[in-house]
Amino acid sequence: MPRAFRLLPLLGLIVACSADSKTGGTPSLDDDLAPLLQAANVAPLPPLNMPSAEMFALGQALMFDKELGGNRDMSCATCHHPLESTTDHRTLSLGQGAAGRGPTRGGGGVDIPRHAPDVFNRGYPAWGTMFWDARVGGSVQQGFTTPAGAQTPPGLSSVLAAQALFPITSRDEMRGAPGQNELADLADTNFTGIWDGIMTRLRAIPKYDTLFTAAYGLSVHGATIAHVANAIAAFEIKAWTRVNTPFDEYLAGNKDALTDQEKRGAILFYGTANCAKCHGGPLFTDQKFHNIAIPQFGPGTNGPGVDHGRENVTGTPSERYAFRTPPLRNVTLTAPYMHNGAYATLRAAVKHYVNVQQALAGYDVTQLPAALQATVRSTPQDVTDILATLDQFVATPLTINDADVDDIVAFLGALTDPAAADLSNEVPASVPSWLPID
Numbered sequence: 001m002p003r004a005f006r007l008l009p010l011l012g013l014i015v016a017c018s019a020d021s022k023t024g025g026t027p028s029l030d031d032d033l034a035p036l037l038q039a040a041n042v043a044p045l046p047p048l049n050m051p052s053a054e055m056f057a058l059g060q061a062l063m064f065d066k067e068l069g070g071n072r073d074m075s076c077a078t079c080h081h082p083l084e085s086t087t088d089h090r091t092l093s094l095g096q097g098a099a100g101r102g103p104t105r106g107g108g109g110v111d112i113p114r115h116a117p118d119v120f121n122r123g124y125p126a127w128g129t130m131f132w133d134a135r136v137g138g139s140v141q142q143g144f145t146t147p148a149g150a151q152t153p154p155g156l157s158s159v160l161a162a163q164a165l166f167p168i169t170s171r172d173e174m175r176g177a178p179g180q181n182e183l184a185d186l187a188d189t190n191f192t193g194i195w196d197g198i199m200t201r202l203r204a205i206p207k208y209d210t211l212f213t214a215a216y217g218l219s220v221h222g223a224t225i226a227h228v229a230n231a232i233a234a235f236e237i238k239a240w241t242r243v244n245t246p247f248d249e250y251l252a253g254n255k256d257a258l259t260d261q262e263k264r265g266a267i268l269f270y271g272t273a274n275c276a277k278c279h280g281g282p283l284f285t286d287q288k289f290h291n292i293a294i295p296q297f298g299p300g301t302n303g304p305g306v307d308h309g310r311e312n313v314t315g316t317p318s319e320r321y322a323f324r325t326p327p328l329r330n331v332t333l334t335a336p337y338m339h340n341g342a343y344a345t346l347r348a349a350v351k352h353y354v355n356v357q358q359a360l361a362g363y364d365v366t367q368l369p370a371a372l373q374a375t376v377r378s379t380p381q382d383v384t385d386i387l388a389t390l391d392q393f394v395a396t397p398l399t400i401n402d403a404d405v406d407d408i409v410a411f412l413g414a415l416t417d418p419a420a421a422d423l424s425n426e427v428p429a430s431v432p433s434w435l436p437i438d
Contacts, residue, residue, distance in 0.1 A: 029263040030255055036270035037251070044248040045282045048123055048241055051234035054214040059235025061211055062228055064438075065431040067201050068168050070176035070183040071096065075431075076167060076232060078105075078438045079116040082423035085333040086119040086240050091341030091369055092298050095172045101438035110172040111299045113307050115341035117326060118334040120420065121283065122160045123237030129287055130163035132323045132339045135313045138162070148191040155226035161233035165225065169194050195225035202228070207432035242330055242420035250414075258414055265411025268404055273353070275408065277393060284328035284415065290391040291321040293356040294338045295363040297376040305377045307340065320389045330420045332413050343367065347409050354405065355397040360386060 051059070062068065064077045074096065079088045084102045093116045098109025114132055122130075129137040137159060138144035144162045146152045148169075156162050167173045169191055176184040186193045202208045203220050212220040216227060247266070249257035258266070269275045278286050289310040300306040310319040323339040336342070337349035344367045352359040361383050365373040377386075400408075431437060 029260060029267065033263055033267050033270070036267060040270050040276050040280060042251060042270075043282055044251050045121070045124060045243045048237065050238050050241075052215070054211075055231055055234040056238045058211040058215040059231035059233070060239070060426070060428050061208075061431050062232050063235050064428055065433050066435040067205065067431075067433040068198055068228075069174045070171075070181045072181075072433075072435055073097075073099070074174045075438065076164070076174075077101075077427075079167075079173075080119050081438060082239065082426040085330070085420070085423070087334050088116045089335065091115060091336050091344075091372060093173075095170075096174070096176050112172060113299050113301045114339055115336065118330065119236050120240050120242055120330045120334075121327065123158070123233070123241055124283065125158075126281070126283055127159055127287070129324060130159055131166075133310050133313050134287075134289070134324050136163050136166065151191040153192075153195070153224055153226040153229075155224065155230070157230040158233055160236060161226070161229040164229040164232040165191075165195070168198060198228070199223070199225060205432045211432065239423065239426040240420075242417035244417045244419065245329065246414040246416075247411075259410070261407050261410040262414045263411075264404075265407035265409070266414075268400065268408050269411050273398055273400055273404070273408060275353075278325045279328050285325040287324060289319055289322035289324055290394070291319075291323075291386070291389045292353070292394050293360040293386055293390055294321075294323075294340065294342050294352075295360055295376055295378070296321070296340075296382065296386065297342075297368065297372055298340060299375075305375045309339070318389055321386055322389065322391070328412060328415050330416050332416045333420055346412060347405060350405050350408050350412070353394060353398060354400060356390070356394045357387060358397075 062076075063080075064075050066072045066075045066078075069075060078101055079093050080086050081088065081101050088105070089102050090105065092114065093112040094105050095110040095112050097107075098105050099107045117132065125139075128139065136144065136146045138146075139159060140157065144152055144156060144159065146162055147166060152162070153165075156165075169175060169188075171177060171184065171188070175181075175194065178184055183194055183197045186197065199220075202223075208220045212218055212223050212227065215231060216223065218227070246257045246262070269279075278288070278290060280286055291309075296307060297305050298307075301312055302308045308320045310322040310324075311317060326337075326339075331337075332346060335346065336344045337346065342363070343349040343352060348367065363376065363378065365376050365378075368376070428437065
């Protein structure tokens, strides 16, 4: 039976849980799943108010325009591309000096210590932090905490907009090295100067005046970097909000929206495997930080192959190797997985949780690109160091088997909106600077 993908009122869940078994589906599975969903307070995401077409057009141009990159060789979309499901499908992203996008990006370039996260559904007000280590956080009402501190510009529309300010200031990601361009010649702490330099570039391109005026009723000459960030966030929200999944259809009352295997996976997810302890709520993330014994490798942020994660932001030793829980909507489209792309497949990522200590000690390096395999920190001391701050919730092995893992993976597949599979319409034909598009 073809699935209809649409959001219906949450009342449908109540109906689905109380209806006679003759309405369809497998009664025992539905009956077992219903109390788990009720206890977890599971609900679909509500619709969002979408930005105007004019704001979308400006944000799309800025998202894809390499004018925002110091050497004009990278855009925001280089690592978060529609044709790569809003990420880049690389284990670790490749920054300045490389060419192309996605898994085929190469030709040198700076290795980035972390995997580029997807950008699906980041426009919901429930989002309070951005980046794997949550170095950007807050809200319009409470203000924003960012690496720029007091230089953080006023007028930001969301934490997603605040996030957009920082890849363009990163030397390795987009800005470049001293001597390469006027933005890179500025001190790393001079955030205002870097942002003003980007505005100077945009003001020299006539098309941006047209786009800013249409979106804001304000000339680019009167705009600030906050207007740029807000427009990029507006594009991401309108282009990449994808929440009409089979699971949402099931919550709305259609018992046939999930297969029996997906229902078994949901029962495990909310029950025995208790995945929902961290991946709970409509966004499927608690937005908290956990050390789940992911192997360390790559260039690192704290020396070769070492990334202390949240501790780098807070200075709290107990948060070493802890990273923010990623969301799971559309997760089947966004491989590889974990903060550093340690697992190439979703099944391997789920299997890790069955026994995290064993998974760390016996990590198969061959699933990594060849250049990264030799960088894995795998000595007994490395393993001991990582496990020293292990989240105790994952310390006890799960009592699930391989068939259960397959069922959980099947359920995660039911969290994918079919409309998220083809985002080719979000790529513009050109950008105002006329620089090439990845």
